[in-house]
Amino acid sequence: MLVDALLIGLLMFLGMLTDTGLGDPMIKRPLVMGTLTGLVLGDLHSGIVMGASLEVIFLGITSIGGALPSDSFTGAIFGTAFAIISNQSTEAAMALAVPISLLATTITTVVNIGFAAMMPQVDKFNEEGNQKGVVVIQMACMILKPLAFGVIGFLGIMLGSDVISSLINSIPDVIMNGLTVAGQTLPALGMAMLLNMLWDKKIAVFLVLGFVLYAYLELPLIAICLIGVVIAMYTSYKDIDLNNSLNSKRSELAFENDNSEEDFFND
Incomplete structure (x- = not known):
C-alpha cells in the first residue's frame, strides 16, 4: 500500500x-x-x-x-x-x-x-x-x-x-x-x-446524421469520427474560400471608391 x-x-x-x-x-x-x-x-x-x-x-x-x-x-x-x-x-x-x-x-x-x-x-x-x-x-x-x-x-x-x-x-x-x-x-x-x-440549429443536422450512422447503419465510432473530420475540413475550406472572396470584393470596392474620390477632386 x-x-x-x-x-x-x-x-x-x-x-x-x-x-x-x-x-x-x-x-x-x-x-x-x-x-x-x-x-x-x-x-x-x-x-x-x-x-x-x-x-x-x-x-x-x-x-x-x-x-x-x-x-x-x-x-x-x-x-x-x-x-x-x-x-x-x-x-x-x-x-x-x-x-x-x-x-x-x-x-x-x-x-x-x-x-x-x-x-x-x-x-x-x-x-x-x-x-x-x-x-x-x-x-x-x-x-x-x-x-x-x-x-x-x-x-x-x-x-x-x-x-x-x-x-x-x-x-x-x-x-x-x-x-x-x-x-x-x-x-x-x-x-x-x-x-x-x-x-446551434444550423449544425443540428450533423447530430442527426451521427445518430443515423450509429443507430441505423451501425458504423463504428471511429468511422463516424472520420466522417466528421471530413465534413469539418470541407466546411472549413469553404469558409476560407468565402472569406477570401469577401475580402477581395471589399478591396475592389475600396479601390473603386478611392478612384471615384480622386476623379471627383480632379474634376
Missing part, C-alpha cells in the same frame, strides 16, 4: 506541475490521469476505461471568470484509484469522482488564498526592483501547489483506501445499485452540458 500511495502522490505532483509550470498542456485531463493511475496501480485496462468515462462527465465543465469548476484532475485520480484498489466497477469510480472533485475545489481555493497572501510581498519586490525575489516567489508558488496535492494524494491512498473499501463494502445493495444507475447517467449529463454550449 505504501508503494501505491507514493506512486499516486508522485502522479498528482507531476500532473499539477504541468499546470503550474508548463501552462497546462492538458495532461491533467481525466482520460490521461485515469490511464496513468491504472498504469501505476497495475490495471491499465481499468484505468483507460474509467478515465474515458470520467472524461465524458467533465467534458463540458470549464472555469468562467473567477469561478472554479469541479476539480476533474483530483476526482479522476482518486476515483480511479479507489475503484481499482477496492475492486469496484467503472460506475463506482464515477460515483466517487464527483464528490471528491467538489472537495478538491475547496482545497484549491485554500491554496489560492495562500498565494494571494504573497502578493503584497511581490508588490514590494517590484517597487524595490528586486526581480530575484519575484522569481523566487513565482518558483515557490509553482512548486508548492503541486507539492500540496502530492501530499494529499499520498495521504488519501495511504490512510483512506482501507476506509473507502470498508465503506463501499458496507453500502447496502439498493444504494449501490442507485449509485450505479447515477454513474451510468453522468456521462450523458456531461455530453448534454457540452452540447448545450455548442448547440
Whole structure:
C-alpha cells in the first residue's frame, strides 16, 4: 500500500506541475490521469476505461471568470484509484469522482488564498526592483501547489483506501445499485452540458446524421469520427474560400471608391 500511495502522490505532483509550470498542456485531463493511475496501480485496462468515462462527465465543465469548476484532475485520480484498489466497477469510480472533485475545489481555493497572501510581498519586490525575489516567489508558488496535492494524494491512498473499501463494502445493495444507475447517467449529463454550449440549429443536422450512422447503419465510432473530420475540413475550406472572396470584393470596392474620390477632386 505504501508503494501505491507514493506512486499516486508522485502522479498528482507531476500532473499539477504541468499546470503550474508548463501552462497546462492538458495532461491533467481525466482520460490521461485515469490511464496513468491504472498504469501505476497495475490495471491499465481499468484505468483507460474509467478515465474515458470520467472524461465524458467533465467534458463540458470549464472555469468562467473567477469561478472554479469541479476539480476533474483530483476526482479522476482518486476515483480511479479507489475503484481499482477496492475492486469496484467503472460506475463506482464515477460515483466517487464527483464528490471528491467538489472537495478538491475547496482545497484549491485554500491554496489560492495562500498565494494571494504573497502578493503584497511581490508588490514590494517590484517597487524595490528586486526581480530575484519575484522569481523566487513565482518558483515557490509553482512548486508548492503541486507539492500540496502530492501530499494529499499520498495521504488519501495511504490512510483512506482501507476506509473507502470498508465503506463501499458496507453500502447496502439498493444504494449501490442507485449509485450505479447515477454513474451510468453522468456521462450523458456531461455530453448534454457540452452540447448545450455548442448547440446551434444550423449544425443540428450533423447530430442527426451521427445518430443515423450509429443507430441505423451501425458504423463504428471511429468511422463516424472520420466522417466528421471530413465534413469539418470541407466546411472549413469553404469558409476560407468565402472569406477570401469577401475580402477581395471589399478591396475592389475600396479601390473603386478611392478612384471615384480622386476623379471627383480632379474634376
